[in-house]
Amino acid sequence: MTATNRQIRLAARPSGTVRPEDWEHHTAPVAEPGPGQFAGRTRVISLDPAMRGWLDDRPSYLPPVGIGEVMRAGSVIEVTASDHPGFQPGDQVLGTFGVQEYAVSDGKGAMKIDTSLAPASTYLGALGMPGMTAYFGLLDVGALKEGETVVVSGAAGAVGSIVGQIAKIKGCRVVGIAGGPEKCALLTGELGFDAAIDYREGDIRQRLRELTPDGIDVYFDNVGGDILDAALTRLAMHARVVICGAISQYNNTTPVSGPSNYLSLLVRRARMEGFVVFDYAKRYAEAAQEIAGWIGDGRIKVKEHVVKGGVDDFPETFQMLFRGDNVGKLVLDLG
Ligand code: NAP
Numbered sequence: 277m278t279a280t281n282r283q284i285r286l287a288a289r290p291s292g293t294v295r296p297e298d299w300e301h302h303t304a305p306v307a308e309p310g311p312g313q314f315a316g317r318t319r320v321i322s323l324d325p326a327m328r329g330w331l332d333d334r335p336s337y338l339p340p341v342g343i344g345e346v347m348r349a350g351s352v353i354e355v356t357a358s359d360h361p362g363f364q365p366g367d368q369v370l371g372t373f374g375v376q377e378y379a380v381s382d383g384k385g386a387m388k389i390d391t392s393l394a395p396a397s398t399y400l401g402a403l404g405m406p407g408m409t410a411y412f413g414l415l416d417v418g419a420l421k422e423g424e425t426v427v428v429s430g431a432a433g434a435v436g437s438i439v440g441q442i443a444k445i446k447g448c449r450v451v452g453i454a455g456g457p458e459k460c461a462l463l464t465g466e467l468g469f470d471a472a473i474d475y476r477e478g479d480i481r482q483r484l485r486e487l488t489p490d491g492i493d494v495y496f497d498n499v500g501g502d503i504l505d506a507a508l509t510r511l512a513m514h515a516r517v518v519i520c521g522a523i524s525q526y527n528n529t530t531p532v533s534g535p536s537n538y539l540s541l542l543v544r545r546a547r548m549e550g551f552v553v554f555d556y557a558k559r560y561a562e563a564a565q566e567i568a569g570w571i572g573d574g575r576i577k578v579k580e581h582v583v584k585g586g587v588d589d590f591p592e593t594f595q596m597l598f599r600g601d602n603v604g605k606l607v608l609d610l611g
Pocket of ligand 1 (some may be wrong): 323324325326405406409430431432433434435436453454455456459498499519520521522523524525551552553554596597598599600601602603604605606
């Protein structure tokens with residue numbers, strides 16, 4: 277009997293929130309590796325807000341996932357068979373292997389990881405793409421300086437939780453914006469932020485006025501919409517607004533609403549700059565080494581939200597990102 281490979285494929289282009297019927301739960305035979313390839317069993321799959329953008333048929337930094345294609349996803353697989361000189365059975369490999377139980381790869385974009393140093397999930401989070409995003413977005417795009425005031429939205433998430441902790445390491449005052457009292461307590465407690473704002477409760481502008489009396493030097497934006505607009509009213513002179521993401525807009529069925537307070541950039545001689553983490557790929561090793569050091573000496577606490585299940589749980593798990601159900605990096609652990 278041929279072994280089977282459960283896969284999640286894109287069945288239809290979603291409009292707004294992704295519906296269960298936009299996915300196809302598919303069963304394929306497990307493929308053998310060809311010459312120069314290796315095959316592996318998926319252990320952990322990354323769930324990222326950006327995946328929502330990959331479902332839309334519009335120009336972006338990556339081509340859209342095609343209808344009928346296996347959903348694109350970062351993951352860690354364990355090599356089971358190999359005809360590739362660089363990968364041996366038993367190796368743990370990070371790559372873009374998709375939402376499926378088994379994958380075959382020619383090794384392009386794949387990297388062996390050492391799971392004796394950190395769990396596989398951490399290579400998808402603090403030591404992976406979200407960690408790199410926090411590091412380069414804050415230090416390079418945000419050009420952070422000691423003593424500055426940093427505000428970060430999506431602060432209890434994969435990227436935001438690392439942004440705030442790096443800013444603290446760099447000697448800054450840090451205010452996090454997140455949904456709900458538990459997340460805010462996590463920020464000011466375990467994660468060491470100076471203050472937190474629950475954006476679901478009360479007036480964000482008023483809270484920002486109270487908590488950033490000297491204005492915001494770096495605003496690291498993960499959410500866009502009204503929160504971005506509120507932050508723009510508090511910019512200090514020569515502030516930097518880092519456009520990392522805009523999750524509040526990803527399920528819009530109407531055009532993205534832009535910030536109405538953008539003229540504060542003019543008044544404050546500030547700049548607003550977007551970035552895509554992949555542009556920093558050549559420097560990932562440098563960032564990963566520094567973040568690993570901070571994790572090792574306890575200055576960065578890693579928050580991961582691990583859902584145990586199978587690939588069939590992917591569609592429901594993905595929605596957690598948009599409901600704010602995750603604390604830290606969301607991953608699906610296939611065991
Ligand atoms: P995450 O923050 O771990 O998860 C998403 C969080 O967004 C949720 O937990 C929720 O937290 C919040 N959220 C959901 N809907 C919201 C809304 N309508 N308004 C405000 N907050 C909302 O995700 P992540 O992986 O760290 O990604 C964070 C952002 O970075 C995303 O926008 C993503 O696209 C972006 N990103 C960009 C790059 C890049 O290269 N530019 C790379 C990676 C990620 P609450 O409970 O606090 O609402």
